[in-house]
Every structure is written in structure tokens, then in C-alpha cells.
Amino acid sequence: MESFFVGATVALVGIILLPFYRVIRGPTVFDRLLAIGAMGAKTVGLVCMFGFLYGRFYMFADIALAYATLNFIAGIAVAKYFSRERSAEK
């Protein structure tokens, strides 16, 4: 089971890094933000996997929950920022 977790974690890192192409090349700024948000959401899973790898899951669960909520706050803040940019242009 140990080697399975290591392999799954490595695969998950690869999956998380895939949308980075969209962060660099994305035609609009919203594509970049969406890709960053998706990477952040998957990172919650990565934190939980790390918790299992280190055998101290009850500690990493708190970190994962905090990361999930902060990722949500970051998404809302960015969306709010771009709403304001538009209304400032008018």
C-alpha cells in the first residue's frame, strides 16, 4: 500500500501541473485564473495524500481544510476584483 500511495502522489503532482500550460498560454486572463483555481482545488487532495504518506493524517486534515477554504476566498477575491475593474472603466 505504501508504494501505491507514492505512485498515486507522483501521478497527482503530474495532473496538477498539467493546467500550468493554460496559466502560461491562456488567451484571456480568466483562463489563467480558472487554471490556477483548478490547480489549487486539486492541491487539497495532494495535501491529504501527503498526510497519509507521513502517517500523521489527523494533522494534515486541518491543513487541507484550511487550504480549501482559503482557495475559495482567493477565487472570490479575484472574481470581485475583476467585477470592480469593469465598473471602474465605465
Place this chain on the structure above:
Amino acid sequence: MPNNRTTSASGSSRRHGYFWVEAGVLLVFWFLMSGKFDPVHIGLGLTAVGIVMGLQHRLPIGPRDKADQSLMAHSFRFPLYLPWLAVQMIKATWQVAVIVVSPRINIDPCLVEFRSIQQHSVAHVTLGNSITLTPGTLTLQIDGDRYRVHALTSRNADDLLEGAIPSHVSRLFGGSGEGAVCEGRKFKHEEEA
């Protein structure tokens, strides 16, 4: 500034309906996180929930009128809603997976606008989130009871306009399911007036 928001509408009778549901959910959250059941930690948990609910009682989630107390009973039907939503999410994932993995991406995006009569704000939120999680549709905007939805294929848009999901959500919160979808229309953005 808006004065007709919920903050001012909560009024005097604020300890009804959803107040106790919220407090109960927060207590369950606390005890699952804490996992300690000695008197000191139970007391600290009750105090913490009291502090949080006291700080935010002017920003209610659901209606807190006394007349809405039946809504609290309806909210206990919510766990029955989750398995249905899980099935819809798996269907949605399968649809996107087929689209993404096929060599040529076969989609026909279009927009949907409709009005949906729901009981209260929590029902609207549930409907908006359900639309986002069910196959091929994503809530773009919600203004009062008007929804603007982006659909991945034309068939998804037709499915949404048939009204299975909105009437399901309406019945979940004790509505009749009447008028769950009205004034619906499907269009491409070039045809926008």
C-alpha cells in the same frame, strides 16, 4: 446602499427556523473536528458556536420568520437529495470525459435563460449549485429569480428547460414544483438582442 437586504429583514424573531439548523451544523462540525468529549472541551465548543452565531446573526443564511418553521423540517430532507446529486455529478463527469477524450471535440455551446419560482434564498442557492454540478450546464448569472445558464450541448439545454432539476429542488424545499421553469429560452450569443 440597499436597505432591503436580509440583514435588516431578520428583525426581532431571529431565533427560528434556520437558526437552530445552522447552530446544529456548526456543533456537528466542532465535535467532528475536536474529537474530545470531556466537559472542558464540550464547554469550549458550545462557547465557540455561541460566539460565531452571535457575531453573525445579522447575516442569516435562510429565512428566520416564525412562519417559515416548516422549512426547518424540510431541510432534513436534504440528505436524501445528496445521492441524487452524486449520480448527476458522475453523469456530468462521464459526459465531459467523453467529450474531452474523443479526438475531435464535439460540442455545441448555447445559452439558456429562464425564471424559476423557488421558496427562498437557500432554494435558489441549491438550484444554482445543482445546475453547475449537473450534466452540461453551468450557472452564469442569477438575478432574483432569473437565471442565465451556459450549456455545453443543445441537448443539455433542452433537458434543463424540461424542468426536472428546478422542480426537484422546489419540492425539496416544500414548494409545489409549479413554475419551476417559466419564460425559458435557448439561444446562441450571436442572436442576443
Place this chain on the structure above:
Amino acid sequence: MTNPSESVIIVVVSRALARLIQLFGIYVIIHGHYSPGGGFQGGALLAAGVILLRMTEGYRESQTETSTAAAIPLASLGALIFAGTGLVTLAFGGYYMDYGAVPVPGVEEPIVRYYGILLVEFGIGLAVMTALVAIFDDMLGQAPGGDGEHAPAESTGAPPKI
């Protein structure tokens, strides 16, 4: 960032998650002995809940949660609790923050130590939370004495009916 959000989905879910985040912050402060965290991290989470409400409810509506005017005094109070607990131990002849030195009749030393640490963590959490909220309000230009104290927060659209 001073206008309320117009989408009922964002507003209601933010209210729900703000409660959850703040309760989680208090949990992190109290359970700092057993799990990662403590006063600073818990205070940051508490401030994150307030800032989330500042963004989605609009500046004025979220004043009922934690008001700008109360932020600076509460930060001072938190710092006072933190330093004062240490000074009390000095008064009883111990080292600074040597909680076991405080003689409380009928209570053993480890228990006193436990509550001393809890009190200090509470002070740190309060100070960090209110200081972060004050910094955020200052960046909005809405802090007391700032330029934008009476700036009109014009709404860009119809508010959501909840």
C-alpha cells in the same frame, strides 16, 4: 471591494463558509497543543472569515460582524492579554510566561499551565485577527481617519433579494 456582491449564490455560500472558517479558527486556537496551529494561525483564519464577508456583503453590511472602529482597540486588548499573562507570572516570582508559578488554590500545576497557555493563545489570536482586519480596512481606504471614510459605496446593480 466595498460594494456588495450581486449574486445570491456567492452571498449565501460566503455567509455559510464564513461561519465555518471562523469556527475553524477558534478550533485551531484552542487545539493548538495537539495539532498544528495556535494563536497566530487561528487568528489569521478568523480574519479570513471577516475579509470574506467584507468582500461579498460589502463594507457597510459586514460592519455588524466586526466593525472597523473596534479593530484597533481589540488588537491592543489582545496584545495586553498576551503580555499581561506573562507579567502576572513575573509577579508571583516565576520567569516571564512561566505559568506554573501562579499559585491557584486547589489546582495542580499542569492544569494552571494549560489554562495559561490557552489564555496567551487567545490573546495572540485576538490581536492577529483584529490587526489583519484593520490592515484590510486600511487598504480599502475605509479605516477611521482615512481618506475614504465617507466615500460613497455606490451599488453597481440591484441587490439580491433573499
Place this chain on the structure above:
Amino acid sequence: MSLVQDIVAASLIVAGLLIMLVGSLGILRLPDFFTRTHAASKVDTTGIIFLLAGLAVFEGPTQAMGKLLITIAVIMLANPVAVHALARAAWNYGERPWSNGDDSGGRKSK
């Protein structure tokens, strides 16, 4: 820790990884912002729930499982809303959806 438990947990984790791979590929391959939001909202949420459910099965009925269930609930509530907020901001900013027979690549502004 029985063998059946391990097998169920491992298959749930692998399913979650595959679903997240679909989500990442969807963000790369789909033609415009609004179609990519579909990949980011539904697929990623489902994938993370599968992954965390697999970990919860592996963990068994302990306190950590309760924390995992809380994380699942928070993600299920927060992830679609964050994507909705971004899509809404994009629409208000002037982004318009791509449709068949439209060569502008979704960059057409009002």
C-alpha cells in the same frame, strides 16, 4: 485493515485520479473559457470527492475520517461557487461564449 477495504480504497483513489486527469485535459483541450469552466467545476469536484472518499475508506471509522467528510462537504459547497463567481465576473467583464461556426476563439467582446 482488511484486503477488501484496501481494494475499495485503491480503486476509489485511482478513479479519482483518472477523473482529475480528465479535468486537467478538459482545461487544456476545450475551446473557450466558458466550456473550460465545465471541466473545472463538475469534473474536478467529482474527482476530489472520489479521491478523498478513497482515503476515508482506507482510514476506516476514525476521527480523521470525520475530518475528511468535512473537507468533502466544504469542497462540494465551495468549488462550484468559486467557478460560478469567476464565470460571472468573466461575463460581466465582456467575455462571450464560443459557439459552433464562430472563428473568433471566444475572444469576441461586446
